Amino acid sequence: MTGPSHSMIEFNQVSKKYTRDVVALRDITLTVNKGDLIFLAGPSGAGKTTLLNLIAAIERPSSGTLTVSGANVGKLKSSGLPYLRRNLGLILQQQKLLQDRSVLANVMLPLLVTGATRAEAEKRAQAALDKVGLLDKAATDPQALSGGEQQRVSIARAIVNRPQIILADEPTANLDRDNANKVLDALRSFHAAGVTCLISTHDEQFLDSANRVVFLDQGQIVDHWRKSAAGGAA
Numbered sequence: 001m002t003g004p005s006h007s008m009i010e011f012n013q014v015s016k017k018y019t020r021d022v023v024a025l026r027d028i029t030l031t032v033n034k035g036d037l038i039f040l041a042g043p044s045g046a047g048k049t050t051l052l053n054l055i056a057a058i059e060r061p062s063s064g065t066l067t068v069s070g071a072n073v074g075k076l077k078s079s080g081l082p083y084l085r086r087n088l089g090l091i092l093q094q095q096k097l098l099q100d101r102s103v104l105a106n107v108m109l110p111l112l113v114t115g116a117t118r119a120e121a122e123k124r125a126q127a128a129l130d131k132v133g134l135l136d137k138a139a140t141d142p143q144a145l146s147g148g149e150q151q152r153v154s155i156a157r158a159i160v161n162r163p164q165i166i167l168a169d170e171p172t173a174n175l176d177r178d179n180a181n182k183v184l185d186a187l188r189s190f191h192a193a194g195v196t197c198l199i200s201t202h203d204e205q206f207l208d209s210a211n212r213v214v215f216l217d218q219g220q221i222v223d224h225w226r227k228s229a230a231g232g233a234a
């Protein structure tokens with residue numbers, strides 16, 4: 001029912017139609033294993049955001065089966081959503097930072113909503129900010145940070161609950177090369193620590209360093225390659 005135990009995410013002939021005419025994904029079959037670092041590439045409108053939103057159950061499949069950590073996402077009731085999302089670190093376009101709260105408060109939030117004490121949340125949020133190199137900005141308001149720094153705060157917020165899977169949608173969009181590299185380095189360090197990562201990107205430079213790239217076009221997987229680099233999937 002849940003496939004091999006090392007598979008974290010399984011798409012089996014998944015399609016997503018927004019309307020009769022808009023088919024964002026068509027017959028996607030894809031297995032993501034524990035520890036994979038996958039880049040999703042493809043032109044604008046190819047379906048990258050939709051694919052990530054399906055995994056997070058922000059959108060539901062129109063047909064086919066999608067399982068995430070053993071749960072059938074298409075059949076998940078809303079009461080099952082918090083459990084699914086607890087295992088996911090989301091760096092998605094709709095997850096903006098709250099501008100009226102400090103950087104530290106933004107990163108503490110996922111912990112407070114899952115029942116951590118303030119003291120515990122503060123300690124772990126500080127550790128997460130330290131990992132992305134922004135502990136010195138903890139008391140700052142997000143709007144006083146650069147785009148790259150804000151994106152790294154989003155990463156800290158996404159990983160503070162120690163998720164097994166990180167989903168990042170264009171995390172380096174609108175960043176200069178230097179900031180984009182910092183964001184990618186932060187994501188790679190979580191991958192190195194064993195977290196499964198799916199990252200959508202337009203940035204071809206990052207594809208060179210990926211161990212697995214899935215190319216989407218018009219809602220379909222048109223190419224898929226993996227390198228057998230050290231630590232990479234076979």
Ligand SMILES: Nc1ncnc2c1ncn2[C@@H]1O[C@H](COP(=O)(O)OP(=O)(O)OP(=O)(O)O)[C@@H](O)[C@H]1O
Binds near residue numbers: 019023024049050051
């Ligand atoms: N909520 C929605 N309602 C209707 N159509 C949508 C919706 N979201 C996306 N689409 C359509 O589905 C298709 C795939 O969009 P999606 O955002 O997944 O592509 P993408 O590869 O992420 O593109 P980009 O790189 O521009 O973000 C597009 O044709 C888009 O217009």
